[in-house]
Amino acid sequence: CPGSSLPSPDREKICAVGGENGCSCQVEVWHRGSWGMVCEDSWNMWGAEVACRQLGCGPAVSALAEAAFGEGSGPIWLERVEFPGTEPSLQNCWSRPGHSYACRHKEDAAVYCSGLGCAGPPPLPGLVLPSLCSCHARPTRGSLTGSGRISLPIIICIVLGALLCLLLALLARQVRSTRAAQC
Template identity: 75%
Template sequence: TVSRVCKDLGCGDSGELETNLPFGRLSGPAWLDRVACGVRNISFWQCPSAPWNAQSCDDLREETHIICSGNSELQRPQHPSAPAPCWAQSLLSPDREKIRVVGGENGCSGRVELWHHGSWGTVCDDSWDMRDAHVACRQLGCGPALAALDQAAFGEGTGPIWLEQVECHGTEPSLQACWARPGDSGVCRHKEDAAVRC
């Protein structure tokens, strides 16, 4: 898991846990616990973990700090802000993990759209259910899902339909980590755009 984080940050291909905690305590909650990356996980965001929520890691001894080393000429996730040195990096969600909601009452309700291949596109509502909505809401940082909505409940999108037949278990860190069919089959139309209310 440590080497996976270092690789994603572009700060080396290996690393170790730092137990002396020279970095100070972070002010936000601990969101992840029991993260277990394997060799098949090509991104930290694909690593299995306990469900995302505010964890019980209140003790400073439970916070994870790492020191990366090794070859640092790896590609790190692109981010629109200016590049920062490794010591200042945060693990940012790469473009393929971007999500937004459109047309809702606030930033936690609306038509689900994903950023892929340089453009925003929608998700087909075929098999869309509360497990899928929970993952979308978690990815949005909006807490649990209140409703999984179908039939373009917040209006029809434009552009591509990126995913269809999404089948999440409910514990994945992102919709992109769930099983799904590519949305280019031509079966779905924007009148079937999926939406959430978190």
């Protein structure tokens, strides 16, 4: 990100750092004339949704913490970020001012995005892009994702629940057969 061409306005500046690609990465934001990290304190799926949309990478799959893609360097601009759910960029979210030294780089936030950008293919690593997609309403826990698709953990729970019901029905049938044979 440092040295890359910068989009305007400042509030739209975000950068994908490290990670597997530009959609699974640590997140840096441009603030006060330099790039800085986002702290994992209060980092959650709502923040990851905002970051993934701002990167042009579609819905978030996971909000990662503990410097999942390695520790960053430089300032930590956003700490204890709160996400109302309608903000167009991370810079629009309320945050305790950075440099309080409560957060260290071992707590850098990261995202794992679906890569299904609503404005085209995922960006290349290190590419700085303005917000390409508008934010949707805050996602609700255990419901459909922002893309309208059911997430993988929910599908797994549904399948396992159905298998458990089938197993219980077979077990009940076996118990009835055994009791009928004893009479």
